[in-house]
Amino acid sequence: xxxxxxxxxxxxxxxxxxxxxxxxxxxxxxxxxxxxxxxxxxxxxxxxxxxxxxxxxxxxxxxxxxxxxxxxxxxxxxxxxxxxxxxxxxxxxxxxxxxxxxxxxxxxxxxxxxxxxxxxxxxxxxxxxxxxxxxxxxxxxxxx
Numbered sequence: 001x002x003x004x005x006x007x008x009x010x011x012x013x014x015x016x017x018x019x020x021x022x023x024x025x026x027x028x029x030x031x032x033x034x035x036x037x038x039x040x041x042x043x044x045x046x047x048x049x050x051x052x053x054x055x056x057x058x059x060x061x062x063x064x065x066x067x068x069x070x071x072x073x074x075x076x077x078x079x080x081x082x083x084x085x086x087x088x089x090x091x092x093x094x095x096x097x098x099x100x101x102x103x104x105x106x107x108x109x110x111x112x113x114x115x116x117x118x119x120x121x122x123x124x125x126x127x128x129x130x131x132x133x134x135x136x137x138x139x140x141x142x143x144x
């Protein structure tokens with residue numbers, strides 16, 4: 001007798017073709033103040049402002065969702081997380097996602113990559129295709 005498990009994958013977790021993920025050419029304007037606000041929790045307001053200004057000028061680079069999560073040491077949020085689910089729906093609807101904003105950590109000091117804006121978008125992208133490239137702006141932590 002042949003027994004097969006019938007696994008039901010929740011709709012939000014069902015993998016979508018990589019082509020379903022589409023990204024804007026540049027981050028949304030409101031992403032920079034959000035990044036600055038977040039960064040001001042870990043550094044001075046002046047340093048956060050300087051990092052946000054540098055992010056605006058940084059070139060877009062592509063990094064894989066799985067690598068961004070590993071480098072940041074952040075946990076993968078579940079697809080039913082409100083913000084992740086919203087970004088999954090955007091992707092399913094063919095809407096463009098905003099590139100993410102990151103501050104490169106310092107390996108020798110044990111400081112991980114800081115996702116200043118876009119954590120939920122990284123998680124949504126991972127659920128769709130962990131190997132998909134995510135456009136990012138990344139700047140060095142420097143002296144901030």
